[in-house]
Structures are given as structure tokens and as C-alpha cells.
Amino acid sequence: MSHYLLSTFGSQGEPSSETPPPEAMQAMMERTVALEAEMDATGTFVFGGHLHGPDATTVVRSSDTEVVMTDGPFVESKEHIAGFYIINAEDLDAALAWAAKVTECIGRPIEVRPFAGTGRAVDHMPNA
Amino acid sequence: MTGQAAPADPAEVESVFREVYGQAVATLIRVCGDITVAEDAVQDAFVAATDRWRRDGIPPNPAGWIVTTARNRAIDQHRRSARGRELERDAVDHSGPQFEPSAGGQEDEGPVTDDRLRLIFTCCHPALRTEHQVALTLRLLGGLSVAEIARGFLVTESAMAKRLGRAKYKIKAAKIPYRVPAEPDLRQRLRPVLSVIYLIYNAGTDELEDRAPLRQEAIRLARALASLMSDEAEVAGLLALVLLNESRVPSRSGDGSIVLLRDQDRSKWDQRLINEGHAIVRDCIENAQPGPYQLQAAIQAVHCAAEKFEVTDWPQIVTLYDHLFSVMPSPVVALNRAIAVLEADGPAAGLVALDGISPDLGNYHLLHAARATALRRLGRIDEARDAYATAADLATVVSDRDYLLLKVSELDGGET
Numbered sequence: 001m002s003h004y005l006l007s008t009f010g011s012q013g014e015p016s017s018e019t020p021p022p023e024a025m026q027a028m029m030e031r032t033v034a035l036e037a038e039m040d041a042t043g044t045f046v047f048g049g050h051l052h053g054p055d056a057t058t059v060v061r062s063s064d065t066e067v068v069m070t071d072g073p074f075v076e077s078k079e080h081i082a083g084f085y086i087i088n089a090e091d092l093d094a095a096l097a098w099a100a101k102v103t104e105c106i107g108r109p110i111e112v113r114p115f116a117g118t119g120r121a122v123d124h125m126p127n128a
Numbered sequence: 129m130t131g132q133a134a135p136a137d138p139a140e141v142e143s144v145f146r147e148v149y150g151q152a153v154a155t156l157i158r159v160c161g162d163i164t165v166a167e168d169a170v171q172d173a174f175v176a177a178t179d180r181w182r183r184d185g186i187p188p189n190p191a192g193w194i195v196t197t198a199r200n201r202a203i204d205q206h207r208r209s210a211r212g213r214e215l216e217r218d219a220v221d222h223s224g225p226q227f228e229p230s231a232g233g234q235e236d237e238g239p240v241t242d243d244r245l246r247l248i249f250t251c252c253h254p255a256l257r258t259e260h261q262v263a264l265t266l267r268l269l270g271g272l273s274v275a276e277i278a279r280g281f282l283v284t285e286s287a288m289a290k291r292l293g294r295a296k297y298k299i300k301a302a303k304i305p306y307r308v309p310a311e312p313d314l315r316q317r318l319r320p321v322l323s324v325i326y327l328i329y330n331a332g333t334d335e336l337e338d339r340a341p342l343r344q345e346a347i348r349l350a351r352a353l354a355s356l357m358s359d360e361a362e363v364a365g366l367l368a369l370v371l372l373n374e375s376r377v378p379s380r381s382g383d384g385s386i387v388l389l390r391d392q393d394r395s396k397w398d399q400r401l402i403n404e405g406h407a408i409v410r411d412c413i414e415n416a417q418p419g420p421y422q423l424q425a426a427i428q429a430v431h432c433a434a435e436k437f438e439v440t441d442w443p444q445i446v447t448l449y450d451h452l453f454s455v456m457p458s459p460v461v462a463l464n465r466a467i468a469v470l471e472a473d474g475p476a477a478g479l480v481a482l483d484g485i486s487p488d489l490g491n492y493h494l495l496h497a498a499r500a501t502a503l504r505r506l507g508r509i510d511e512a513r514d515a516y517a518t519a520a521d522l523a524t525v526v527s528d529r530d531y532l533l534l535k536v537s538e539l540d541g542g543e544t
Contacts, residue, residue, distance in 0.1 A: 002303050091305040092255060112255075114302045 001088045003046065003115040004095040008108045010082030012054065031105045039087065044098060048085040082108075086115075136186045144181075145174055148191040149271025150352075154243035155195050157306060160202045163268065163296050169205070173198035244269065245356045246306050248349070252321040253304045260295035261324045262331075267292055270345040280331050280342045318357075322366050322421060325349045329370045333377075334525050343377070346370055361415050365422030368408035372428035375401035386527045390437045402432045423452040442472035459489040467498050475505035493522040497532060504539070513539040 020028070039045035054073040061068050073080060085102065089095040092114070099110040117124050149170065156166035173194045187193045251264040259281070266272045266280075278288035298304070309317040325346050332342030350367040357363045379392035387393075409429040412422045427448045434440040449465035462485045470478025479502040482495065489495045500515035513536055520532035 091303040092253075093305050093309070095302075096255065112302075116301065 001090060002095075003118045004087050004089055004092075004098075005084055005111075005113045005115065006087060006095070006099050006102055007081050007084040007111050007113070008102075008106065009079045009111070010053065010108075012078050012080070028106060035101055035105050038101075039085075039098070044087045044089065046086040046088055048083070050083040051081060053082075054080050086118075134185045135183055136181045138178075138182060140186065141178060141181050144186055144190045145177075146271055148194055150244050150247070150269035151191045152194045152198055153268050153271075154247040156198050156202060157247060157268075158243050159199055161306075163299065165202055165206070166198075167268070169198040169202035170194065172201045176201075242308075242356075244352060245308050248321055248353065249308055249317060250299060250304055250306050252317075252324045253299075254317065254320055255302065255304060256295055256298060258320070258324070258327070260291060260298075261320060262327055263288060263291050264295050265324050265349070266328060266342070266345060269349060272341060272345065276341060280339055318360065318362070321353070322362060325353070325366060326370070326421075329373070333373070343370075343374060347374060361412055361417040362419040362421045364408050365412055365419060365425045368405045368412070368425035369421055369428060371401045371408070372405035372425060372432050374398070375405065375432060381527070386531050388531075389431065392437075394435065397432065405429060405432065418451070418455075420452060420456045423448055423455070427452070440471065442468055446472050459486045460492075462486065463489060463492070463495055463498065470498070470502055470505075475502040478502045479506065491522055493519040493524075493528065493532070495519075496522065497535075500535065509539055 019025075036045060036048070057071075057073045059070045059072065059074055061070070085098075087095065087098055089098060092112070095112050095114075099112045103110045152170045152173070153163075153166050156169055157163055160166055160169070176197055177190075177194060181187070181190075248265060248269055251268060252261045256264070262281075263277055266277045267274065272280075274289050274292065275285050277292075278285045281288070283291075308314075328342050328349070329346035332339040332344075332346060347367075347370050350363075350370050354363050354367040375398040376389075376392065378398060379394065379396040380387055405425065406429055409422070409425050412418070412425070427445055430441050430445050430448070445468040446465065449461065449468055453461050453465055463482070466478060466481035466485060469481040479499065482499050482502060485495065496515045496519035500512045500519060503509075503512035503515055516532050516535040516539065520529050520536060523529040523532055
């Protein structure tokens, strides 16, 4: 089994103009709950979440002398990660099949990205 | 162990290598689970075979010899690492019913060909971009060198090496599976496989002599796929299409410039390829599951059936293009249809059809060349010359541009 990040993007300034009507929102929530139940039943769901926007974001950088905080995300861009799932899947085809279900459910494109490693660094230390 | 002890000639050894490369790499990838390890092991086995075969002759099952030798090399190479021990175990696991070395170190034919099918679906996985699919297919299944592939696609060898490296990285990192897709996805996943093979063929038609290896490889892949997936009508259609196109290659160039269909010496056409292509097209028509490749093959079959350009069944070609446009509504199909209309119904009807084509094609030299032909036949010589000049400006292949400039100068002369 491998881990994959399924993420979706939102655009800045979009929420106010494009928030779907409450009934559509309700239907989407119901689809999402059903999909996540399916993920749970198959041992696919690892973690997931819905993120606040770039306005709520802070970057912390360390140099030789100090640690500096700046307001805003890494890169000023129109698009930002709006939400994600971390899933367990056999291979890319399985991950892509889940991504297809997620995009059908929420109506937004999904980026699928494999993890190079998960868990704690200690588990990936070369044997001393 | 080997029946014949006669030494093999180096050219023969070379051609056997090309024949078995894809099979050997495909099997090694399944056995050791890593593309690069598989490629290196097969390369090593070829080095061993070069000496051995030139001395003792080519064994009865060269693919089996290469696979067995390469697998032993891969295991040797990694024996000391932990990964090597796993590999050894895996190789033993795989040597059950589906991977049974026979007494002479030969492999059964069945699973070997299945591996090639797995490999082409991995190489043409939709998560890889088209140029990566093409490069991987040529490298891993065709056994073309990085330099040969780079030449075929007009990029430097280092750029092509980087492209292959990235594609292989993604297969490994994202875990693109090594298997033939299951039924519900098969049709959809077959599409990029067919288009990669056709792209390889077409990349081979620009510089006919230099790029013959690309065309040969595309035909070889189409044949392999057709024998592995005999139920898929579009696979047969693709094979017929490349065979019929290839049948006309001997008449397509003269003195380094292109010779148009109209002017080709049809006695040079390869009748053996035409017969094979026609037989497949007939089967497809009987099967009645038409698709874009079968329709394109049917169109080429009509061209190949005409003994002279003048007796071409143009109305039949227009009908086939109408059908093709209904399943593949691209501007290039519309252009080819318009050219057929020009021949079937005359230059006025042809010009109307050409002017109805999407403006997306405004930068395509063949659209302007076709307009020039229609205008010239209508006696609108000045406009025809301008259209040829525009076409020449837009042409990217030297032989195309030379031909179009020749047409411009003919009309310059004709005006006086």
C-alpha cells in the first residue's frame, strides 16, 4: 500500500461570488459523507481536511540569526490548496480511481501526488 | 543445447536483438520490479550474447536465452544487497506456472508476450504526458537508443535522456501499475496506446530515409498489439492504416523531394503490404464496429486500390471522410475531406469546403496548399500563387517547403 495526497485548489476571492446555494451545499455534503464512509470501509481514508484561505496563513523562516514570521502563504498566487485527503491505495490506478470519485463529488479538479515517505523520520533512518 | 553450431553473422545478431529487446525488458521488469535494473540486465545479456552467438550461432529461442541470462545478471548484481535477496526470492516466486524456464533455459512464449502488453500500457499510461509516452515506448519496447529517439524528435540526446529519466521516475514514485487494465477501463486506456504508435509512425514519415526505424518500430508494435488483442477492431484498424501508408513509401520521394499521390509511380507501391492491409480492412468492414483508425485505414485502402490517380473512387473517399468527421470532428479531418471534395466535385465545390474549415487551421501549410490547388484549377492564378507562397512560408519540413516554392515559381512562369 502507498500513500497519496489528493488535494483540491480554491481561488482567491472566489468563495463569496461562487458559494453554491444551500440545497446544493447540502447535497454535496451528503455525497461527501457517503464517499468518506466508502473510504473508511475500504481502509482508504487516512486523514482529510478543509483549509482556511491564504489570509489566515503565516510563513515562518529561520536564518542563521533569527526566526522571521511573515503574513501570507509561500507564494502569492491566485490559487491555493483548499482541502485534501491522504489516502492509502494499492497503486496509482487505485489512487486515480478515488480522485475521480472525489472530483465527481465536489466538482473541482483533484491533484494526485504520491508520498515519498510517511510517518516519522526515525522509521526512515538508514540502519546504523 | 543449441541445434546449430554455425557462427552467426553480426548483422543477424543485431536484428535478433532488436526483435527480442522489448520482450526481454518487459519480462525482466515483471521479474525484478524496476525498469532501470531490467534495462541494465538486458544490456549485459546482449553483451554476453554478442560473443557467444557469433561463436556458437543464435540459439533456437533467443528471447528465452536473453531473459534467462539477464535475470541471472540482475540477481548477481544485487546479491549482496538486501534488495538483492528479496529479488532472488521474488524471482523464485515468479518461476511458478507463469515463468517456467524450460530445460534449455527457454521461456514459454505466452507470458513473454503478455509482458509486452503490460509494458505498453505502462508506457502509455494517461498519467504520463504524450511525449514521455512516446519516448518510453520507443526506448523500452523498441529498444531504440536514446540518440536514435532524440534524432527522431529533433531534440538533443541529453534532453531526451532527461525526458526518459523523468518518465521512469514518475512510474516508480507514483507507482504506475504494471498490468493490462481491466475490462471497464480497457477501451479508454487503449486510446493513448494507439495514438502513441501512430505518432511514432508519423514521426517517421518526415525524413523518409533517416527515420525509417521509427516507421518500422511503429509497424512492429502495431503487429504485436494486433496479435495480442485480436478482439479489438481499432487495433486491427491501426495496423491496416500503417501498413497501407507504408506501402506507398517507396514512391514518395524522388531526388530528395516529396512526390504527391497524384504523381507517384504506383508500380513502386508494395503490393504485399497493400494486400495485407486490404484483407484487414475487409475484416473490419465485416465486423461493423467502426472507429477512427478503421475509417482512416478504409480511406487509404481506397487510394491503394486505384491503379491510377484518375480512377480513384473520390465519392467513396468523401463518404468515408464524412463518417470519420462524425466520430473525429477535427479541422485536419475537415481539410482532408475538403481535398477529397475538390477531386470528387471539382475546384469550386472544393474551395467552398476549404473556406468552411475552422480558422484554427490558418497556420497549417497544407490548408493553403489545397486552396492554391483549387484556385489554380479555377484559373485564379494570382491568388493561387499567393496561396502557395503562404503555404511555403508556413511549411516546417524542408522538402515540403521546396515543393511549394517550386509551385510558386511555376505560376510565376505561367503568368507571362
